[in-house]
Amino acid sequence: MSTASQRLGLASLGRVRAGGVPGYDPRAIEAGIVHLGVGAFFRAHQAAYTHELLQEGHHAWGICGFSQRSDTVPGQLAPQDGLYSLLVRDAITAPRLQVMGALRDVRCAAHEPETVVEKIAAPSVHAVTLTVSEKGYRQDPATNGLRIDDEVAADLGGQPPRTVVGQLVRGLQRRRAGGGAPIAIISCDNLTSNGAMLRRLVLDFVDRLPATERGPLGDWIATQVAFPNTMVDRIVPATSERDRAEVEELMGLRDEGVVVAEPFTQWVIEDAFTGARPPWELAGAVLTDDVERYERVKLRLLNAAHSLVAYLGVLMGHDTIAEAVADERIRGAVLRLLNDDQIPTVTPPPDVDLSSYRDEVLHRFANPALGHRTAQVAMDGSKKLPQRLLGALRQRRADGALPRYGALLIAAWMRALSAERADGSIADVGDPEGDTVRRLLASARNDHEAVRDVLGIRSVFGPDLSGDEELVEAVAEFYTALGRHGVDGALRAVGG
Ligand SMILES: NC(=O)c1ccc[n+]([C@@H]2O[C@H](COP(=O)([O-])OP(=O)(O)OC[C@H]3O[C@@H](n4cnc5c(N)ncnc54)[C@H](O)[C@@H]3O)[C@@H](O)[C@H]2O)c1
Numbered sequence: 001m002s003t004a005s006q007r008l009g010l011a012s013l014g015r016v017r018a019g020g021v022p023g024y025d026p027r028a029i030e031a032g033i034v035h036l037g038v039g040a041f042f043r044a045h046q047a048a049y050t051h052e053l054l055q056e057g058h059h060a061w062g063i064c065g066f067s068q069r070s071d072t073v074p075g076q077l078a079p080q081d082g083l084y085s086l087l088v089r090d091a092i093t094a095p096r097l098q099v100m101g102a103l104r105d106v107r108c109a110a111h112e113p114e115t116v117v118e119k120i121a122a123p124s125v126h127a128v129t130l131t132v133s134e135k136g137y138r139q140d141p142a143t144n145g146l147r148i149d150d151e152v153a154a155d156l157g158g159q160p161p162r163t164v165v166g167q168l169v170r171g172l173q174r175r176r177a178g179g180g181a182p183i184a185i186i187s188c189d190n191l192t193s194n195g196a197m198l199r200r201l202v203l204d205f206v207d208r209l210p211a212t213e214r215g216p217l218g219d220w221i222a223t224q225v226a227f228p229n230t231m232v233d234r235i236v237p238a239t240s241e242r243d244r245a246e247v248e249e250l251m252g253l254r255d256e257g258v259v260v261a262e263p264f265t266q267w268v269i270e271d272a273f274t275g276a277r278p279p280w281e282l283a284g285a286v287l288t289d290d291v292e293r294y295e296r297v298k299l300r301l302l303n304a305a306h307s308l309v310a311y312l313g314v315l316m317g318h319d320t321i322a323e324a325v326a327d328e329r330i331r332g333a334v335l336r337l338l339n340d341d342q343i344p345t346v347t348p349p350p351d352v353d354l355s356s357y358r359d360e361v362l363h364r365f366a367n368p369a370l371g372h373r374t375a376q377v378a379m380d381g382s383k384k385l386p387q388r389l390l391g392a393l394r395q396r397r398a399d400g401a402l403p404r405y406g407a408l409l410i411a412a413w414m415r416a417l418s419a420e421r422a423d424g425s426i427a428d429v430g431d432p433e434g435d436t437v438r439r440l441l442a443s444a445r446n447d448h449e450a451v452r453d454v455l456g457i458r459s460v461f462g463p464d465l466s467g468d469e470e471l472v473e474a475v476a477e478f479y480t481a482l483g484r485h486g487v488d489g490a491l492r493a494v495g496g
């Protein structure tokens, strides 16, 4: 019974029954890193690399983490002194459990905006890492600059910062005023050129400040603040109550902050720093001048395939990615998407063989122990498809090819946002453009018009795709087939 177990924490660390515990004293660690967005991925990825550094004696690199909006994670971790366990699961071996001690302080930025600013400004901090999801950056796809909504406007007006970019700029502003030690801001979200994009948003915010407030801040950021691009990879599903119960059983202590991950992990970081940095290469990270090619392979192969598995899986009633990819029809479609439409658009780095990469991705998706839900991967498609699919799709169109499986992926996303369940209600996988898409679908006179209208959402599809008649026709064909004959019918149509 969970109520009988003592909670994981510094005082109970000696009673951990199974699994590794930190080989360092977490109380002796200094927080040289600030992290924004203490979600599941960060705890299984960047914090796990950092934990390895601490194991090696690099004790200046603990992490002070901030959740952005809700205090759920601080509520789970603060009573545990920042300790949590990582449960690594694969199909064959028994799960491996490790208690992580890198997170030395965890707070909610919405409740303590001033503390975020203070920590970013602290001279002992040399890096800020971020996993705030695609949405968290508030990029305006039309301009590639910042989308000025009410919260950004409030941050620009000098309110305690609520947005990620506002927090960064106010922290950097204070840092400069306090001596101006260089720092690295490291986006770890699945976005194309994530570092360059974040730098642009930060400088855009600075440009919009009143001149008296701005001063030479922009010039200082341009020279003293590094925004390395990164490619991050590890499949980390949302933690379930079953995961927590399993860890409690194994460890003999209750851990509310458990994260679950696959064994595979990869972190490629652009070697472009202006000051001290954590030596993450000691934990297996790759520092390179060429992140772009790794990132493109990952987004266009792994993430695009993930989205297709997720949407077809949702439509066919498969709850998990592993179940969906075990379905030969979905697996076949994913292989065609990769072979026909995506692989021709990437030039891999020298150490990556695309066929092996593709096969490994499918093998990773098939991991039945992860329980990664199709609905989780399907969420926020309008923010993900541009990175995963639309760049490759435009490239194929410029080459004169019609990426039919890419068109199927768009049609499946549209259907997943609007599919009718058995009880007549409309499925909603969660997407910032969900209401817009459903409104456009409801008002169109036919499927062709519906697709043209949806591809006319410029913030997702840019100014060009709704005018591509051949593409609109292909998406409409699969959209109709999905509606009339289900996934099987659409796969027959796309294969023909
Ligand atoms: N989970 C994975 O397998 C995985 C793998 C590679 C990369 N990533 C990246 O990490 C991100 C987070 O994934 P996760 O699994 O930790 O998800 P999660 O739901 O556990 O955490 C999401 C984090 O993003 C923050 N966030 C969400 N919307 C925001 C908004 N509008 N403004 C500010 N912050 C916001 C939340 O506060 C939370 O800290 C993904 O979006 C992706 O870019 C995840």
Ligand SMILES: O=P(O)(O)OC[C@@H](O)[C@@H](O)[C@H](O)[C@H](O)CO
Pocket (backbone or CB within 6 Å): 134, 190, 232, 233, 234, 235, 236, 302, 303, 306, 307, 376, 377, 384
């Ligand atoms: O994290 P998201 O929501 O951007 O995308 C969902 C998954 O495709 C993604 O998290 C993958 O699991 C991950 O990118 C693997 O490294």
